[in-house]
Amino acid sequence: MGIVEGEPAGGAAEQGVGGVGVRPTATEHAGARREQGGGTGGRPDPAGDWEREPQPSDSMRTFGAFVQALREHAGLSRADLGIQVRYSKHTVESVELGRRMPDLAFVERADEALGATGALRRAARHLTRGEAGLAAWFRRWARLEREAVSLCTYENRLVPGLLQSDAYARAVFDNSIPLLTDEQTEAQLTSRMERQAMMRERPTVPFSFIVEESVFRRRLGGARVQASMLDHVLELSAPRNVTLQVVPLELEFHGCLDGPVQVLETPEGRRLGYSEGQQNGRLISDPKEVSLLCRRCETLRSQALNPKESRDLLERIRGER
DSSP, rough: OOTTTTOTTTTTEEEEEESOOOOOOOOHHHHHHOOOOOSSGOOOTTTTTTOOSSOOHHHHHHHHHHHHHHHHHHOOHHHHHHHTTSOOHHHHHHHHHTOOOOHHHHHHHHHTTTOOOOOOHHHTTTEEEEESSOOOOGGGHHHHHHOOOOEEEEEEESSOOOOOOOHHHHHHTTTTTOOHHHHHHHHHHHHHHHHHHHHHHHHHSSSEEEEHHHHHOOOOOOHHHHHHHHHHHHHHHHHHHEEEEEEOOOOOOOTTOOOEEEEOOOOOOOOEEEEEEEEEEEEOOOOOHHHHHHHHHHHHHHHHHHHHHHHHHHHHHHTTT
């Protein structure tokens, strides 16, 4: 069973590290593998205590590929570059493969060794560190979501992640195949609840949800979980910047039969879309495709119950227990 909105087992979210090459904290040092002997004079590598990232982030992979391309263009081996930057060849390899976050010293020395153009320094400003909770294919959308000036979500599988209650989200993760460990479940749950915080923190941003009635009638996790989920959805959809519309079961026409979709508007006025399936997701930026998605959402919005009717329906479902 797929986990909705890019949060399956073992996924990784991207979290900003606040600038170029943050050095590991004492906690990050714990349990890390040392990489010895590749620096100058056979001394322990100063990066020896860097902790291997749980999963490489997209930005770390991109930065690493950039370092590798510049190194190869300069005709240097990893050992050669390691000598110049005073880190082991194994550390150079880990950075190039996106497995380790480079610190400031590595970035500055590598930039100097590979042409002194400042390109690596500028690229490093966009580095982000992985964190358990979001799937790789969802990371970029999650970042865009936090900056969007409007967000519309259509869902026909599960309650959208931004509206899920704690108990409902836990039931979703408990149904994951393969099964999650307790640690993975807690990481997923924390990530999902943190995503919801942006709805409270951004009261002037319009959040629009169009959800199939069948989603609210499915007793995932049992009747008690369903009841708490309905209460949670009614609470989160009460603010004036949040609109919830339910697509009734008896609807004869349907404008979005191709499946779930999300559309957002960036601060620059650009519209982007996102669709998701089994173990994958796709960010949609082509203007024609996004325009089509917007038309489908608008059509479905006109076919769904209005917000008051939708709340009345959820309250009736809540009372049917």
